[in-house]
Amino acid sequence: MSSIIEVRNIHKAFGGLKVINDCSIKVEEGSVTGMIGPNGAGKSTLFNIIAGNLPEDSGTVLLDGEDITHDTPDQLFHKGLLRTFQIAHEFSHMTAMENLMMVPPHQPGESLFNAWLKPSLVRDRETEVRQRALEVLAFINLSHVKNELAGNLSGGQKKLLELGRTMMTDARVVLLDEIAAGVNRTLLGDLMGNIERLNREMGYTFLVIEHDMDMIGRLCDPVIVLAQGQVMVEGHIDEIRNNQQVIEAYFGSAETAD
Numbered sequence: 224m225s226s227i228i229e230v231r232n233i234h235k236a237f238g239g240l241k242v243i244n245d246c247s248i249k250v251e252e253g254s255v256t257g258m259i260g261p262n263g264a265g266k267s268t269l270f271n272i273i274a275g276n277l278p279e280d281s282g283t284v285l286l287d288g289e290d291i292t293h294d295t296p297d298q299l300f301h302k303g304l305l306r307t308f309q310i311a312h313e314f315s316h317m318t319a320m321e322n323l324m325m326v327p328p329h330q331p332g333e334s335l336f337n338a339w340l341k342p343s344l345v346r347d348r349e350t351e352v353r354q355r356a357l358e359v360l361a362f363i364n365l366s367h368v369k370n371e372l373a374g375n376l377s378g379g380q381k382k383l384l385e386l387g388r389t390m391m392t393d394a395r396v397v398l399l400d401e402i403a404a405g406v407n408r409t410l411l412g413d414l415m416g417n418i419e420r421l422n423r424e425m426g427y428t429f430l431v432i433e434h435d436m437d438m439i440g441r442l443c444d445p446v447i448v449l450a451q452g453q454v455m456v457e458g459h460i461d462e463i464r465n466n467q468q469v470i471e472a473y474f475g476s477a478e479t480a481d
């Protein structure tokens with residue numbers, strides 16, 4: 224396997240606080256790589272840098288060997304690197320189906336020029352997008368709520384919809400930031416099953432920040448442990464759980480490594 228994402232020697236400080244400290248990681252293509260670490264370890268900061276939401280102080284991020292350090296989230300979206308975001312306020316007033324149909328980039332329907340001159344193209348494209356949205360809803364088991372406003376969905380259903388949005392485009396790498404938080408066990412099972420299927424059947428690579436160790440244990444291999452803005456250790460979850468350094472890093476924080 225080759226690296227699809229490579230983070231090289233990233234540094235980031237907020238004022239005098241060094242949060243990411245010469246951090247280097249590799250995410251292998253086709254993997255579901257987990258990232259764990261005590262509160263404040265710098266996991267979200269590193270995610271934000273990879274996803275183009277936060278500038279680094281120094282260092283490089285590569286996607287398939289291409290330097291993407293200064294790409295915007297929109298540019299990364301077009302290159303197939305996405306992160307899930309909570310459904311924004313304005314989207315909560317749209318149905319689950321409409322939320323999915325909003326996603327595709329370069330939708331010809333958005334262009335007045337196309338609407339005037341190529342109405343059939345717009346119609347074809349809309350039919351295609353609608354069809355894909357229906358397939359995504361079936362895949363994520365939300366067909367029964369397709370006409371429900373996103374704001375009325377349960378926490379877990381919203382997470383499924385967020386994952387579904389990544390399926391409306393041709394994603395290659397998806398960054399998941401604590402998607403298990405507040406999701407009930409049944410829907411969490413659905414969510415994990417979908418991540419596994421997207422990985423196995425559609426070749427998605429995932430980088431997952433998660434505090435839920437059951438989810439990390441079931442889905443992720445390898446697991447990277449971040450502490451004080453650096454990689455402390457990387458390996459299979461069983462090695463991580465028994466690693467003395469990791470146990471000590473968690474000791475005294477709100478989380479435990481078991």
Ligand SMILES: Nc1ncnc2c1ncn2[C@@H]1O[C@H](COP(=O)(O)OP(=O)(O)OP(=O)(O)O)[C@@H](O)[C@H]1O
Binds near residue numbers: 242262265266
């Ligand atoms: N925009 C910011 N301005 C100042 N300090 C920040 C900013 N963002 C994060 N920090 C600080 O950087 C440190 C790392 O935060 P980060 O959210 O990356 O950690 P984390 O590993 O994701 O933690 P958690 O598991 O609690 O989400 C923390 O001390 C945090 O307070």
